[in-house]
Amino acid sequence: xxxxxxxxxxxxxxxxxxxxxxxxxxxxxxxxxxxxxxxxxxxxxxxxxxxxxxxxxxxxxxxxxxxxxxxxxxxxxxxxxxxxxxxxxxxxxxxxxxxxxxxxxxxxxxxxxxxxxxxxxxxxxxxxxxxxxxxxxxxxxxx
Amino acid sequence: xxxxxxxxxxxxxxxxxxxxxxxxxxxxxxxxxxxxxxxxxxxxxxxxxxxxxxxxxxxxxxxxxxxxxxxxxxxxxxxxxxxxxxxxxxxxxxxxxxxxxxxxxxxxxxxxxxxxxxxxxxxxxxxxxxxxxxxxxxxxxxxxxxxxxxxxxxxxxxxxxxxxxxxxxxxxxxxxxxxxxxxxxxxxxxxxxxxxxxxxxxxxxxxxxxxxxxxxxxxxxxxxxxxxxxxxxxxxxxxxxxxxxxxxxxxxxxxxxxxxxxxxxxxxxxxxxxxxxxxxxxxxxxxxxxxxxxxxxxxxxxxxxxxxxxxxxxxxxxxxxxxxxxxxxxxxxxxxxxxxxxxxxxxxxxxxxxxxxxxxxxxxxxxxxxxxxxxxxxxxxxxxxxxxx
Numbered sequence: 001x002x003x004x005x006x007x008x009x010x011x012x013x014x015x016x017x018x019x020x021x022x023x024x025x026x027x028x029x030x031x032x033x034x035x036x037x038x039x040x041x042x043x044x045x046x047x048x049x050x051x052x053x054x055x056x057x058x059x060x061x062x063x064x065x066x067x068x069x070x071x072x073x074x075x076x077x078x079x080x081x082x083x084x085x086x087x088x089x090x091x092x093x094x095x096x097x098x099x100x101x102x103x104x105x106x107x108x109x110x111x112x113x114x115x116x117x118x119x120x121x122x123x124x125x126x127x128x129x130x131x132x133x134x135x136x137x138x139x140x141x142x143x
Numbered sequence: 144x145x146x147x148x149x150x151x152x153x154x155x156x157x158x159x160x161x162x163x164x165x166x167x168x169x170x171x172x173x174x175x176x177x178x179x180x181x182x183x184x185x186x187x188x189x190x191x192x193x194x195x196x197x198x199x200x201x202x203x204x205x206x207x208x209x210x211x212x213x214x215x216x217x218x219x220x221x222x223x224x225x226x227x228x229x230x231x232x233x234x235x236x237x238x239x240x241x242x243x244x245x246x247x248x249x250x251x252x253x254x255x256x257x258x259x260x261x262x263x264x265x266x267x268x269x270x271x272x273x274x275x276x277x278x279x280x281x282x283x284x285x286x287x288x289x290x291x292x293x294x295x296x297x298x299x300x301x302x303x304x305x306x307x308x309x310x311x312x313x314x315x316x317x318x319x320x321x322x323x324x325x326x327x328x329x330x331x332x333x334x335x336x337x338x339x340x341x342x343x344x345x346x347x348x349x350x351x352x353x354x355x356x357x358x359x360x361x362x363x364x365x366x367x368x369x370x371x372x373x374x375x376x377x378x379x380x381x382x383x384x385x386x387x388x389x390x391x392x393x394x395x396x397x398x399x400x401x402x403x404x405x406x407x408x409x410x411x412x413x414x415x416x417x418x419x420x421x422x423x424x425x426x427x428x429x430x431x432x433x434x435x436x437x438x439x440x441x442x443x444x445x446x447x448x449x450x451x452x453x454x455x456x457x458x459x460x461x462x463x464x465x466x467x468x469x470x471x472x473x474x475x476x477x478x479x480x481x482x483x484x485x486x487x488x489x490x491x492x493x494x495x496x497x498x499x500x501x502x503x504x505x506x507x508x509x510x511x512x513x514x515x516x517x518x519x520x521x522x523x524x525x526x527x528x529x530x531x532x
Contacts (some may be wrong), residue, residue, distance in 0.1 A: 014279015022275065049395055050276040076400035078289035079347040080281065084266035087281035095286055097394050104395040106273075108280050115347075120297045137280065 014137050016086040023053035026065070031136045034128045038103060039063040049103040068105060071123040071143045072098030077109060089132065096140055098124055110139045117142070145369030147240045148379035149529065150247075151180025152491035154362040157324040157479035160257045161359035165199050166211040169253050172361025172484070173212050180365050182247070182375050184212070187365065189245045190219040191236050193228035193252040194483030195518075197267050198259065208251060223483070225271045226432060227518030228252055229362060230486035230525035234385050236366045246371045252488075253361040254481035264357055271519050273393040285354050285433065286346040287394065287520040292435035293348055294400035299450030303348060306434040307334040308456045310341075310352045310476055313431065315462070317477020319503050322488075324358040324479030353434040358479030362487025364494075380494045383511070384419070384528035386412030390521050401450075403436075403521030406443035410515070413526040414445075417511075421445035424467060424528075425509035426496045428489035430517045431474040440515050441469070444526070463506055471496075471504045486516040490527065497531045 008020035009028040027050075030037045040047045041055035042062040049068060054061045077096035087093075094109040105126060109118060124140040131137060153176025155161070161168050169192075177184070190212070192205035201207060209219040224231040229252025236248035256264055265283040272282055295301060314329035333341040334352040341352035372379040386409035391397060398404070414420060421444055429440035438452035446467050447455050455461050461469035472478055472492040475485060493512035495501040514527040 010275075015281055017279050018270065019275040050273075050393065076290035076294040076394075078286045078293055078349075080283070080286045081344045081346060082262070082265070082283070082285075083281045084269045084283050085260075085262045086266065088262075090281055093281060095280055095282060095290065097290070097397075097400070104397075106277055106280070106393060106395045120294060135279075 012136050015090055015131055015133065015135055017135070024051045027051050028136060030065070031128045031138065036068045036126045036128055036138045037065045038068055040066050047103045049105050068100065068126050070100070071125050072100040072105060074118070074120055074122050074124055074140070075099050075104070076120065077118060079115065094118070098126070098140055108137065108139050110141045113142065147237050147382045148367050148369065148372035148376065149364055149382065149490065149494050150367045150372050150376035150379050151176045151182065151365035152363070152494045153177070153179050154322060154484065154488045154491055155360050156322045157358040157360040157481055157484070159324060159358060161255055165201055165204060165253060165255050166207050168255055168359060168361045169208045169251055170211060172253065172363045173249070173251060176249070176363035176365060180376070182365070184214065186375065187214060187247050187249045188217050189239060190214050190217065190249045190251060191232040192219065192221050193223060193232035193250065194254050195223055195225050195228060195271065198264070199255050214249070224523035225518030226430065226480070226482050227486060227516045227523045227525050228483040229364070230514065230516040230527060231387070231523070233364060233366070233486065233490065233527060234387060234525065237382055237385060240366055240368050247365065247367045250364045250366065250487060251361065252484040252486060254483045255359045256357045256481060257359050261357065276393055283346070284520070285349055288433040288435055289346040289349040290394070291400050291439065292433070295435060295439070296348065298401050299453070301438065301453045303334070304331065305438070305453040305456055306353055307331050309431065309434040309437045310334065312462060313470060313474045313476035316471050316504055317473030320473045320478055323473045323477050324356050325473070325477045349433060349435070355432050355475040355480040358481045360479065360481035360484040360488070362484040362491060364487045364490050378498050380497045381530050381532065382527065383530040384413035384415070384417030386410060386416065386526040388412070388524045392519065392522055394520070403439050403443055403517065403524070405521050405524035406440065406515060406517055406526070409524040409526040410444045413528045417528040417530070419511060419528065423511050424513045425511050426471070426493060426506045427467065427469045427513040427515065428472070428492050429469055429474070429515040431470055431476050432480055434476065437470065437474065444513065444515055463504060468506045471506065486514065486525065489514045489516055490529070493529050497529060
C-alpha cells in the first residue's frame with residue numbers, strides 16, 4: 001500500500017498558515033498563478049470572499065471560482081508596530097478591508113505605499129504576492 | 144416561573160504573575176465569592192467554568208476546578224466565548240435555573256495569561272479570529288480595534304485626545320481599586336508625549352495607553368432561583384434582562400467599522416426583556432478592552448447617538464458624578480483583563496453598586512445596572528441588566 005496523498009497546499013497561505021487542508025486549496029494554486037479568487041454559488045449566485053466550499057444561503061456545495069477584479073474602496077486599515085509570534089520579520093505591516101460592492105476582502109496593504117498615500121475611501125486593487133519566506137498572500141495596491 | 148438572583152460575587156485581585164496554578168487561582172476567586180454569599184459549598188448544585196482556552200495547558204478545566212473546590216459530584220462544564228466567556232456562563236446558569244433543573248449555580252471565570260509571553264498571548268488572541276483566512280496575515284486584537292478606531296475617527300471627527308480621555312477616566316478609578324493590576328495615574332499629556340511609554344505606537348492609531356493590560360485573575364458569581372435566593376441571601380440582586388448576539392468572525396463579513404452591531408442587538412434584547420430604556424440605567428460596566436471600545440459601547444447601548452460618544456467623554460458624563468457612570472472600577476483598561484474572568488468581575492462591580500456596598504466608587508442610589516461584555520472583535524456580545532428589585 002502506498003502512502004496516502006495529502007493535499008495540503010493551504011499551508012503555503014500567509015506568513016504563517018494555521019490551516020493545511022481545506023476544500024478551497026485551489027485558492028493557493030491560483031495565487032501561485034497571480035490570481036486572487038473568490039467563490040460563487042452556482043445555485044443562488046451568492047459571491048464569497050474569502051472563498052467557501054459551501055453556500056449558507058441555499059446549502060449547496062456546487063461552487064465556481066471568480067477572480068477578484070477591478071477596485072474596491074478602502075473601508076478601514078491599521079499599521080501594526082508589534083506583531084504576533086512568527087510575524088516579527090514582516091513588521092511593520094498594514095492590515096485593511098476593501099469593499100468590492102457585493103463582497104469584501106480582508107488583507108494587507110502593499111508595503112511600498114507610504115502612510116501618507118493611504119486614506120479611507122480610496123480605490124485599491126488586489127494583487128497576489130510572494131512573501132520573503134516564500135509563502136504566498138495577497139496585497140492591496142493603488143490601481 | 145420565578146426570577147433569578149445573584150446571591151454572591153467575588154474575585155481575586157487582577158495581577159501580573161499570579162503565584163500559583165489555575166486551580167489555586169480558581170480557589171481564591173471562589174473563596175472570595177463564598178465569603179460574600181455566606182452559603183455552604185453543598186448549596187451549590189452545579190458549576191460553570193469559563194475561560195478562553197490555550198493560555199494554560201489544562202484541557203477541560205471544569206473537572207479540575209470541581210474537584211479542587213469540593214463541587215463533586217454536582218455537574219460541571221466548560222464554556223467559552225473569548226473575552227465574553229463568563230457572561231456567556233452567566234446566561235447559561237440563568238437558563239439552568241430558569242428551566243427548573245438547578246437551584247444554585249456557580250459561574251467561575253478565570254484566566255492565567257502570564258504563563259506565556261505577551262507576543263504569544265497576542266498570537267492566541269489573533270487566533271480567536273478567522274484562523275484560516277485572517278491569522279496568516281499576522282493579526283492581533285489591538286490591530287482589529289485600531290481599524291475600528293481609524294474608521295470611527297475618520298467618519299465622526301473623534302480625536303486621539305478623546306480616546307486618551309477614556310484612559311484618563313479608567314485610571315482615575317483604577318488607582319483606588321485594590322483589585323486593579325494598573326494602579327497608577329494616567330494624565331492626558333502622557334498619551335501625546337512621545338517620550339512617554341503610554342504614547343508608544345501599538346497599531347495605528349492606537350497607542351500603549353489605549354490598550355488594556357493582560358492579567359491573571361478569577362471571578363466568581365453565584366446565581367440562585369427566587370425561592371433559594373430568599374432563603375439564602377439577605378440582599379439578592381435580580382437579573383432583569385439578558386441579551387446576546389454574534390457577528391461574522393472575518394472582517395470581510397462586517398458592514399461597518401464605526402460600530403459593533405452585535406453589541407447593539409444584544410443591548411436591545413436586554414432592554415426589551417427588562418422593560419427599560421437606556422436612560423433608566425444608573426450605572427454600567429462596559430467592555431473597554433481598548434479606549435475606542437468604550438466609545439463604541441456608549442453608542443451600542445444607546446447612551447449616546449452615533450458619533451456622539453465623545454460628547455459623553457468630554458462632558459465627563461461617564462464619571463462617577465456624571466449622568467451615566469461607566470467603569471467606575473477602572474474598567475479593563477486599568478483593572479486589567481484576564482479574559483475569562485472579566486465578565487464576572489464586571490457583574491461583581493454592578494452587584495456591589497446596587498447593594499450600596501461599592502465604597503469609594505459608590506454612585507448615588509442606583510436601581511438598575513448594566514454589564515456589556517464582548518468577545519473577539521465584537522464577535523460575541525452579551526448585555527446583562529441587573530436590578531435591586
